Amino acid sequence: MSYQQARWVEPLIFELSKPGRVGWTLPEKPRERINVPKELLREKLELPELSEPEVVRHYTRLSQMNYGVDSGFYPLGSCTMKYNPKVCEELAALEAANYIHPHQAEETVQGALELMYMLERCLTEIAGVARVSLQTSAGAHGEFVAMLITRAYHKSKRDDKRNQVIVPDSAHGTNPASAAMAGYDVVTVPSNARGRVDLDALKATVSERTAALMLTNPNTLGLFEDQIIEIAKVVHDAGGLLFYDGANLNGILGRTRPGDMGFDIVHFNLHKTFATPHGGGGPGAGPIGVQKELEKFLPVPLVEYDKKKGRYYFDYDRPHSIGKIKGFYGNFGVLVKAYVYLLLMGGEGLSxxxxxxxxxxxxxxxxxxxxxxxxxxxxxxxxxxxxxxxxxxxxxxxxxxxxxxxxxxxxxxxxxxxxxxxxxxxxxxxxxxxxxxxxxxxxxxxxxxxxxxxxxxxxxxxxxxxxxxxxxxxxxxxxxxxxxxxxxxxxxxxxxxx
Amino acid sequence: MKKLGLIVNPIAGMGGRVGLKGTDGADTVAKALELGAEPVSPARAVETLQGLKRVGVEFELITYPAEMGATEASEAGLKARVIGHITSGKTTAGDTKRAAGEMLGQGVDLILIAGGDGTMSDVIEAIGTQVPILGIPTGVKMHSATFANTPQTAGEVATRFLSEGLPLREAEVMDINEEAYRENRLVAKLKGYAQVPYEPVMMQATKEGSTGYELADQKAIARWVIELMERERVYALGPGTTTRAVAEELGIYDSTLLGVDLIENYKLLARDTNEQHIIEAIGKKPTTIIVSPIGKQGFILGRGNQQFSSVIIKRVGKGNVWVLATPHKLRATPTLKVDTDDAELDREFQGYIRVITGYRQTCMVKVV
The missing domain is CATH 3.90.1150.10 (Aspartate Aminotransferase, domain 1)
Incomplete structure (x- = not known):
């Protein structure tokens, strides 16, 4: 099969602009006056002026010069560029999901809260953890929050010597970056000849300074860390925590769970594994799951259900929480798509x-x-x-x-x-x-x-x-x-x- | 117009195929010829030159007579200005040194050198870092970081250097003792440094690098090392560009590249010291030895820094030896080695050691 991508000589939309050309006819005067503060008023907007077909053609042509999962094979390693069912997009675009406002009263968004509550339950089951926060807006954000939780945990034990985070040399670059941003020194452990973490090197690395090990399993070579139980023991015996980078979760869904392998903190990339297209810098979601002992450190708010009143609510009353880590409540649209995907697939489907x-x-x-x-x-x-x-x-x-x-x-x-x-x-x-x-x-x-x-x-x-x-x-x-x-x-x- | 020098060591590489592990010394050359060795260097140099011709960058080629460059240039169809004199068929290391010196005098912008580690050592002995050089890999031993990956890439790097310009970096020139190597002992020596065009993909020593920001990485390492430094403690800086970066970050610009310098309270205490100096200077003071591995070979102690004798290392203590290496250097150096005059001490270093690879970044590396 031969291939030729569309090749338009397409100017920028601003260059296509002709004064006075319009797509829609707007009412002469707005029906009600809006008081825009003076400092926000602009004299000139400099918007391009085009007819509707011109706009449609412009963007259609641009899209034809683009490439995505919907146009063809996309084997971009570690990015899980899977096909995302269109029905997930459709449901996320429903008015009930798309037109709610974060400032709305809780009573009026019970459905949205229920969705978040149920999604959290699904994710805890998939990862084998006690609780999940849906707040984090991307993978690296999730890693960073995991490091903040690690910090809070050691601090709560009055253990302030732990200043090192261990990452394997096969790790994603975001791992050392997240650890460094959270104020940790980064120690790299080499891989062995089998492409797995060198256990002897790990044993030589852990100490009373070890705060955590960040590990992706399967790792970036696509290989399962089959010594994970021993790895977990080495890290835990040294007093450190084990963080699971969820980048490669697509390799183990329904087969094994990070929690069962001994991981204390788990992060997900909903935008890889669960039906939101990855890449393009668009909204993502990197929820964080933790084991029981770390639950109290999760960011606020968590979604809770009040059985007596029969309603869902945001719980801010969490004194040990690391606090607020994002405006409002996470990237809700991505959460909707993930939940729809999980319902579509079911447990067996995920396996x-x-x-x-x-x-x-x-x-x-x-x-x-x-x-x-x-x-x-x-x-x-x-x-x-x-x-x-x-x-x-x-x-x-x-x-x-x-x-x-x-x-x-x-x-x-x-x-x-x-x-x-x-x-x-x-x-x-x-x-x-x-x-x-x-x-x-x-x-x-x-x-x-x-x-x-x-x-x-x-x-x-x-x-x-x-x-x-x-x-x-x-x-x-x-x-x-x-x-x-x-x-x-x-x-x-x-x-x-x- | 840019001027490009060309030196071909016509006998380089001859010992390889006949299993002599090198071609240093007249006796070896004779032996190689006896074993039926054929020249390899000229043909590989021609490959490089043909690449240069194809691209059509304008430059003046200056070279040495006959098989030291003139023959190869004409075979590649390149016009060259020939300088100097040699006895064809009997070229020596002296010819290489003279050629390099004369090209320096001609004001060339870059010298292409077809040869191996021995040839590189001869060249830097003659001209040091005064002119950038680029190695066409044609030798048997090529442990120096001055070589392009292949003759073709040497042509590409040279082209880019002449046409658009490339940054320069200091690269290690290594040589190993052939006598010892023939007896299966690896005795590596850091002969010095050369200026080479910096092209991370096509140059040998950096081919494993992904980021390749060598200088920035060295600076990051230096920053952290300085943060870790304590007052009233002597820091003995071993040879190399990574350790020198520490000195420079402290504002010490006259540290030695190949020697051991001592630093105390962020100031230069002694420069280019030997074993005796070090012992006297540190006395009973707490001391830290700071070293960087020799690229690829991986020696952190005992090669290129023999000033740190076993007596000094024992006195300082294993825990007070800091090893610095940029990530890309480490990638080319998967394991580290210690070879002091004390086998027991060497054994003590076996296992994993923490190497400082960046600002607040370390990597565990095996010492074998």
Missing amino acids: EVTEAAVLNANYIMRKLLGVDGYELKFNPSDPCKHEVVFSAEPLKRMTGIGAHFVAKRLLDFGMHAPTYYFPPIVPEALMIEPTESESKEELDRFVEALRTIAEEAKSDPDKVCSAPTATAIGRLDEVKASRQPILSWRAYRKSAKG
Whole structure:
């Protein structure tokens, strides 16, 4: 199948503006006068002036030059880019969910509170924890709050020596960042030859200074930390807490639970695992679950149910809480989608999600093992979980073409690239997470594309190095894009002037 | 127009295929030839030069006669200005040094050097860090951080350096004792530092790096080390750029790169000390030794910093040895080694040691 993305020469909407052109006819005078404070009044709005079809066409064209899970395969490792059922979006867009206001009286939002209450119950069951706070608005926010809870816990024991947080060298970069933001020193433990936490190194690391270990399981290599019970014992014996990074929860749903493995604090990425598209910087939700002993430290408010009065309410009366960590009550829309998804799937459905996700990753692993140019750095007879990390090092040795070029060339096949150069412990890493959403045919197509690229690297390296050519735009100046981002019309005009 | 120097060590790499582990010394060259070794360096240099020609960047190529560059340049179809004199077929280390010195005199912007660790050592002996160099990997031993990954990438790095410019960084020039290496003993020596174009993906020593912000990482390490420093305590800084960053962060700009400097109360106490100096200077004062591993080899004590004798290390205590390394250096150095004159002390260091890798960041690394 050949691929060509739409390529419009599309100006910015401001550049399309023609004075006096309108889409909607607005009433001449507002029906009631609103008293806008003087300091908020602007003389000129400088909104673009266009007709409705012009606006629709503009955004349709932009969307055609975009790429998402709805357009094709998106094996971006550790991001769980699964298909998100449209019915979740539809229900989250219902008036009852979408048009409520956080300042409304509790009596008028009982349904919303009930949804949060029930979602919390579901999540405690999935993770094997006592309570969950839905407040945290993203994955890294969840990690950070987990570290604040860790701090509160040790402080409550009058133990102020614990200033170190341990992270494996395969951890997501947000782990050390979250620990550092919470004021901890970060100690990295190496992985062993099996791609798991080196238990001896961990034993040499823990001490009376250990506050917590942050661990992702399955880890970023897609491998299950099979010594987790021993790991938990080592950390607990030293007096530290065990934090579960929920980034890879899709690999164990309904099969095992972080709580059963000995984790004290668990975080979820609802926007990965439970039906909100991940990425794009849009709203996420990174709920935090804790075991009984840590419950009192959870952020306020929690949703409680008053049996006598038969009503739900926000509970702020929690004296040991670390406090408020977000305005209002979390990203409610994301919570709605997650709850709908959980109801749709049910317990068995969630187990099947993991089965299919793991099967798909192992299928890719088996098929790709026979392809010249890619290799596994760890035992290939060791099954992976939801994702697999290949190294393009052999290809780079043979042809000088590494993971970066392979990733760019894949775009020409109408597929999103895997995560590359992560985790850093694998050279020329290609981190592939197919998710449960894909068919066998799609996975075959992907492996075939990687095989073709490896052959092209030998026979026609220029083709690989100049990719992508079938996309709306080719090579971006990535350095310039991150050093001088121009994210608004105002900034664009300023930069053009300056 | 930019000026590019080219030095080919035509005999580099000959010992490799015939199992001689190197080609240093006239006797080895003779032996390699006897074993049927064929030159490898010239052909690889031509590969680099062809890449340069294809891209079509404008530069003046200055090189040495015959097989030391002129032949390779013409084979690649590049015009070159040839300087100096050699006896073709009998080139020596002296020729390499002279060539480097004369190119410095010609004001070249970069010297491409086809060779191995031995060639690199010869070059920096002649010109130090006065001119940036870039290694085309053609030797047997290539432990120095001056080499590009392949001859082709050497061409690409050189092209980028000449056309758009690249930042420079100091890279370690290593050599290992071939005599010992042939007897399966690894005796690595830090010969010094060279200026090389900084290109994190295509250069050998940094190929594992993901962030690659070496200087920023060193600065972060230095900041934390200084926060950890106590008054009335001597800090003995071993060789290397990472430890030097600590001195610089303290405002000490005349610390030595290859020697051991002592610091007390945030001030330079003694510079470029030997074992005896150190023993006298620290007396009974509490002391901390600060070292950085030799890239790839991983030696933290006993190589390149023999000033820290076993007597001094024992006196200071294992717990007072701080090891500093940037994350990307660690990635190229998976395990650490200690090789002092005291086997028992070496054993004491075995196991896991905490390495300072950033500001308030450490990493556990195995000492084998």
